[in-house]
Amino acid sequence: MxxxxxxxxxxxxxxxxxxxxxxxxxxxxxxxxxxxxxxxxxxxxxxxxxxxxxxxxxxxxxxxxxxxxxxxxxxxxxxxxxxxxxxxxxxxxxxxxxxxxxxxxxxxxxxxxxxxxxxxxxxxxxxxxxxxxxxxxxxxxxxxxxxxxxxxxxxxxxxxxxxxxxxxxxxxxxxxxxxxxxxxxxxxxxxxxxxxxxxxxxxxxxxxxxxxxxxxxxxxxxRGSSDADPGPRFYYEVRNKLWVFRLSKALYGWEKLLYVAATARRWVRTLRASSDRAQLRDCLRRGWRDGWLRxxxxxxxxxxxxxxxxxxxxxxxxxxxxxx
The missing domain is CATH 3.90.550.60 (Spore Coat Polysaccharide Biosynthesis Protein SpsA; Chain A)
Structure with missing residues (x-):
């Protein structure tokens, strides 16, 4: 090898x-x-x-x-x-x-x-x-x-x-x-x-x-998970996850359903734990827009x-x- x-x-x-x-x-x-x-x-x-x-x-x-x-x-x-x-x-x-x-x-x-x-x-x-x-x-x-x-x-x-x-x-x-x-x-x-x-x-x-x-x-x-108060990078989490669900052939249909549910729970936890929820809400809004429209x-x-x-x-x- x-x-x-x-x-x-x-x-x-x-x-x-x-x-x-x-x-x-x-x-x-x-x-x-x-x-x-x-x-x-x-x-x-x-x-x-x-x-x-x-x-x-x-x-x-x-x-x-x-x-x-x-x-x-x-x-x-x-x-x-x-x-x-x-x-x-x-x-x-x-x-x-x-x-x-x-x-x-x-x-x-x-x-x-x-x-x-x-x-x-x-x-x-x-x-x-x-x-x-x-x-x-x-x-x-x-x-x-x-x-x-x-x-x-x-x-x-x-x-x-x-x-x-x-x-x-x-x-x-x-x-x-x-x-x-x-x-x-x-x-x-x-x-x-x-x-x-x-x-x-x-x-x-x-x-x-x-x-x-x-x-x-x-x-x-x-030593923490990536969803622990991610700051402005949360935009990429939202946009890219939507791109995976909408456009990628990486997952089977039934897998996408499971990951959509898991992702929603993760985003809720991230928003609740954040010290700057206004910034994350803005990232969520922009990521959601670009994930669907682009x-x-x-x-x-x-x-x-x-x-x-x-x-x-x-x-x-x-x-x-x-x-x-």
Whole structure:
């Protein structure tokens, strides 16, 4: 198995340094590395360039001229990764994700043991994500797949894992062949729900595993869930969730009904707990309007003229045409 790690950075140079050092220290070495800098103004690109020297030709830095958000950064990085036909897995993470020394080895070991129990039909794997205190991070808690068959559950349990339906981009392993079939993340999501939509799209009709033996630390400022007083980012939660429900083929119809109900409850809890309800109500109003009246631009439109290299844009175009 050949693995390319894709790391998206934005204005967290010291965390970026820690993350890159952890990637370089993996017990099972990473085969390739792509770092996408989202037009940082704190010298993150310089830190990346310095640390990537030790990787030689195995690493690539893509410094963007505009901040395309996590969604755009991952779309560009994943396109660069799967352009190499030899790559089997794309390992994605943000610059505040610090992989444990056996994070990659643990995931590949789980994949190997899973294959020994039957068909090699994995499309996505996700690491166990902890906070700095070593406890599971509530922002990245994996959820079991609803209506998973007994075979799916038993196969996952046999290798010490759990069947999943979606995963965050905080240490997700994406099967390169599946990416080539389904295309890229939707860059116009900018942030929030881009990983939910994309991983669910890759996993529709395929299988995914939560792998406790692959551990990373998500160094957020606080140990809390993403809906804990999100501030102005709540706009993207509302708009993008409506885009998922209206336009995405990631979920089956019955799944959308369940997620709509769960989302409504979550929004109510978020509004009740907020210290600035007026701001969240404004985000809800604008997100609701844009979620219904607009549709996301194509990823190639979003990434055009943002500093994405020509060869990567060619791959973005190719994946846009091949996506089902």
């Amino acid at each position: 050949h693995v390319t790690a894709v790391l998206v950075a934005y204005n967290r140079r010291e965390l970026l340094r820690e993350s890159l050092e952890a990637l370089a220290a993996q017990s099972r070495p990473v085969d390739r590395l792509v770092v996408v800098d989202n037009a940082s103004d704190d010298g993150s690109a310089d830190v990346a360039a310095e640390l990537l020297e030790q990787w030689g030709t195995r690493a690539r830095l893509i410094p963007l001229t505009e901040n395309t958000g996590g969604a755009g950064g991952f779309a560009a990085g994943i396109a660069a990764a799967v352009a190499e036909d030899c790559i089997d897995w794309v390992w994605v993470m943000d610059d505040d994700t610090v992989p444990g020394p056996d994070a990659l080895a643990g995931a590949l070991d789980a994949h190997e043991r899973y294959c020994a129990t039957g068909q090699d039909d994995l499309a996505v794997m996700g690491s166990r994500v902890v906070w700095t205190d070593g406890e599971d991070h509530p922002m990245n808690t994996p959820k079991p797949k609803i209506r998973a068959s007994n075979d799916e559950r038993s196969r996952a349990a046999e290798v010490g894992c759990m069947e999943i339906r979606s995963i965050s981009f905080v240490s997700a392993f994406l099967r390169a062949a599946r990416v080539r079939e389904q295309g890229l993340p939707i860059a116009d999501y900018f942030l929030w729900n881009d990983d939910f939509e994309y991983s669910a799209r890759l996993l529709r009709g395929a299988r995914g595993l939560f792998v406790p033996g692959s551990v990373v630390t998500h160094k957020t400022a606080k 549709s996301p631009r194509t990823t190639r439109e979003v990434l055009r003229d943002t500093g994405v290299p020509v060869d990567v844009m060619i791959e973005v175009e190719r994946l846009s045409k091949s996506a089902r």
